[in-house]
Amino acid sequence: MPGWPLQKHQMKPPPPPPSKGEFKGPPEHTPDRKQWFFYNLMTTVEYAKTFMFFNKLSSQDKLILTRYVTLACMNLHVSYTSMEKKFDVPINPDGSTSPFRDGEHYTAMVMSVAPLLRCQIRNVEYLLLKAICLCNPAVPDLSSHAQEVISTERELYANALFDHCLRNRPDGPGHFAQLIQIIDVLERQQRMQKDLHLLHVVPRLQNLPKEYVIRVIEDIMDG
Template sequence: MDQPCCSSSLQSPSIELPEILPPQKSKREKERPTVCSICGGSASGFHYDVPACNGCKAYFRRYVISERNFKCKNNEDCFDLTKREKPIKCRPCRYKKCLDVGMNPLALEVDEKQAEAENFKKITKRVKVEEIEEDDDDIKSKQLVLKTVESVQEKMQRLSDMLTYLEIKLDQFQTSAYNPHWGQVQGLEFLLRSNNRISLADRYGPMPGWPLSSDPALAADNQPVLGKGPPPYSTDKKHWLYFNLLTTVEYVKTFGFFHRLNARDQYILTRYVTLACMNLHVSFTSVAKKFDCRIQPDGLKQPFKDEEHYSNSVMSIVPLIRYQVQSIEYVLLKAICLCNPAVPDLSEHAQRLLTKERQQFAEALFDHCLRNRANGPSHFSDIIGIVDVLERQQRIQKDLHLLHVAPLVAKAPRDRVIQIIDDIMDS
């Protein structure tokens, strides 16, 4: 599984094993046997754990408690009933057949003298060794199952920890003093070719003076107005649609699988999924801060409830509150949104790769829901349903941009055009 390029500590969750039911006796075990497993004659019952006649039962007992050993004068197949209808009289082959079909010498009742017989000591020792080996194999098999379960859980936990760590770095990036003029970011293609910028948060440090005043007038000065274009650039105030999109593109670039896509597929995928991932990010961070509206990292609420596109902006907040989505569920859902193989015009290679990656993130989310939610499968279905809400939300946003913003952008001076917004919205 490809994971974000970051690291974190691991904590393996406790493993709940399913109940093991007691073994059930089969119908066959309850039926009286009719054929002797050794000679093929009529069986009188189960003797020493196998169906046998009284003659073979008595012979096995006599041989085990005796001191005598015999050797077959033929090919040691005298009791092989696949080669003949009736066995050839042969004492060693008859005894060998008793052992081959599973007669148990430990089931014999013997006195102290009989227990000292050479044959009895030899055969019981062999049976005990075989039982120990079987027990060892059984233990090893159970250990392998446990190790496999633990390995899967560790993999899921490691993935979750890495995604959570990545979100921490994104939050630091958004609240940092790094605030490039949009003219320095020459569109989506330029951003995809350039080095990842998330680490710049450490160099620039936090933005001084944040959080800003919650004065509505100040907030209005720092956001684009539908149909009027972006506000003037300011070093200490961020244009949040622009910077949130930039942050999301940098998020996409941290995934290893993304760099196995060719440049065309990278552009097509990022252009399509960035807005949905951005909406989910802004919505969840707002809900995590106990808001039911969108609040930006500088502390300002955007947009306001009296604005015409307010209902669209909070569309993805509603299900996050309704389903009480946890942080780990959010980071996995965001990765699922990113790995969208249904994006139009992707190559077959990209579709296969994204399908594989999305499946693994979905499995991690499903596993989490099963282990941590009372109604696991239903909750998983509810969370996955948020993807449709995000798709619908971004479609409305892109339509609004096309109708109200794009005509003005076409006439605006170049220094007022934010190319990355146009690239993503015009798709």
């Protein structure tokens, strides 16, 4: 798109939190606005494919893993980049926020920003934490081979993060524990988002032609 990336002064201020129980639904589709949720999900899937261990998994294990971890990794990415721009809510590159305007969606949207702000996460810590989030051997239905490969990979990134915290933070072990706890927040966040998708979005899709349904989104939100 022309004029990208936007400069900071071009960013729109985030809207105020919605009133509790308020639900206006998403805005009307506009062809000149990027569908950031879709693009962020696709970029996260491509991110997973760049890891060497990913090529050691079967096609079925690749599908199972990406369906489960993509949303959490995407949330971490969006929250971190928003925090870098000094926002306390997730902000898209054009300054827009979540298209939904109800209290539940707002809570699900912002819940992963606060812990990043609280521990003042740095770039290297974010990159390693995102890799740890991707390498989740506890994903249901993974084969034993995939669990072993992913466990080995996660241990490498966890050790690297722990060593980095020891070298660069006054309370290295405590800071490492804070960072790892963020993964629990991301797990709760993605579960809430999937439940809200099932409650608010799926009923609307049932009345649309099949070609209007974005299969990638539905696969991930159903995972």
